[in-house]
Amino acid sequence: MHGRLIEVAERTWVGTGAIERVPERSHPADLARTADMPSWRAREFLAGRSLLRSMLRELYPHSAELEVTASGNGKPHLLGDQGLGVSVSHDSGVVAVCVAAGRDVGVDVQGAPEKVERALVRRCLRAYADEVLQLPSARRALEFAWVWTVQEACVKATGEGIGGRPWAIDVPPGAGAGTWGAYRWVSLRGASEVPLSCAFGPAGEEGKA
Numbered sequence: 001m002h003g004r005l006i007e008v009a010e011r012t013w014v015g016t017g018a019i020e021r022v023p024e025r026s027h028p029a030d031l032a033r034t035a036d037m038p039s040w041r042a043r044e045f046l047a048g049r050s051l052l053r054s055m056l057r058e059l060y061p062h063s064a065e066l067e068v069t070a071s072g073n074g075k076p077h078l079l080g081d082q083g084l085g086v087s088v089s090h091d092s093g094v095v096a097v098c099v100a101a102g103r104d105v106g107v108d109v110q111g112a113p114e115k116v117e118r119a120l121v122r123r124c125l126r127a128y129a130d131e132v133l134q135l136p137s138a139r140r141a142l143e144f145a146w147v148w149t150v151q152e153a154c155v156k157a158t159g160e161g162i163g164g165r166p167w168a169i170d171v172p173p174g175a176g177a178g179t180w181g182a183y184r185w186v187s188l189r190g191a192s193e194v195p196l197s198c199a200f201g202p203a204g205e206e207g208k209a
Helices: 028-033 039-059 118-133 137-158
Strands: 004-009 012-018 068-070 076-078 084-091 094-101 105-109 177-180 183-187 196-200
Touching: 004 183, 004 196, 012 039, 012 105, 012 196, 028 039, 039 084, 039 094, 076 084, 084 137, 094 105, 094 196, 105 137, 118 137, 137 183, 137 196
Parallel strands: 084 105
Antiparallel strands: 004 012, 012 094, 068 076, 084 094, 105 196, 177 183, 183 196
């Protein structure tokens, strides 16, 4: 079950929940995917699939039991329903899912690291690096995590993943929303204690990235 469901744009929702234990009931296809996973990874994976299906049961019941497949770069798709964009992320005991009608989507959740190296800040923040480097260590790591979730969500939405050079995406520190090319992104600041952002393409573009 999702702990929170937020509509970040028209027909575009983000749901979050805690990863506590293996769900009592899981889709057979999801369980089959975990056969070779270590127990911790299987727990994360099934928590993500459980939240996705819970959201689908509420939003698009006809798609809730469809098999979830993945492209070569790992981007998930609902087999038999190309009209819905879906994305899943998990970190720091939290799972996040984005579901959208007729849009390519990406979601990323990322706990703040204990510390972040200056070189990494400069690589990902570029023009804003000095501003972030002036922050106390803990705040610097937290702000870096917020920016990184936006960058990751964007390249997940396009399906490029790390090959999309997420560190080159311009994300002003402290920003709650912005654009990257044809994509929009939203950081759920104030709604999530753990840095969490999503990105989505224009309506009607799902499957074309």
